Amino acid sequence: MKCEEIHAPNSNWVYVMLPSKKTVRMPSVTQRLRDPDINPCLSESDASTRCLDENNYDRERCSTYFLRYKNCRRFWNSIVMQRRKNGVKPFMPTAAERDEILRAVGNMPY
Numbered sequence: 001m002k003c004e005e006i007h008a009p010n011s012n013w014v015y016v017m018l019p020s021k022k023t024v025r026m027p028s029v030t031q032r033l034r035d036p037d038i039n040p041c042l043s044e045s046d047a048s049t050r051c052l053d054e055n056n057y058d059r060e061r062c063s064t065y066f067l068r069y070k071n072c073r074r075f076w077n078s079i080v081m082q083r084r085k086n087g088v089k090p091f092m093p094t095a096a097e098r099d100e101i102l103r104a105v106g107n108m109p110y
Contacts, residue, residue, distance in 0.1 A: 036095045041072035071110035 032038050039045070048065035055061040079101065080091045093101060102108060 038092065040076040040092070040095075040098055041069055044069040044072045068110060072108075075110050 026034070033045075034042070036042055044065070048062055048069050051062035051065045052059070059066075076092070076098075079093065083089075083093070084091050
């Protein structure tokens with residue numbers, strides 16, 4: 001670790017300047033899970049995590065959030081399977097395409 005010493009004028013004090021903290025980067029897996037183009041159920045995941053935080057990690061109180069997340073994953077996995085079968089790439093629709101799909105279906109089917 002590199003430090004820089006600064007001597008104060010007319011004083012016996014020496015100030016040591018420590019390097020600033022580096023920004024902490026998320027692991028690439030975490031970055032991918034937080035990317036709305038990759039994870040279609042980001043809001044459901046955040047809601048279930050928030051529920052756990054607010055209810056002192058009592059899983060029974062958050063079962064509706066877990067169910068909503070599970071249904072979201074099931075719905076988008078079925079879309080991915082249909083697109084893969086039809087040869088449409090990318091298999092997971094982008095966020096803009098997902099909005100169009102949800103409008104066509106009649107908002108959130110889960």
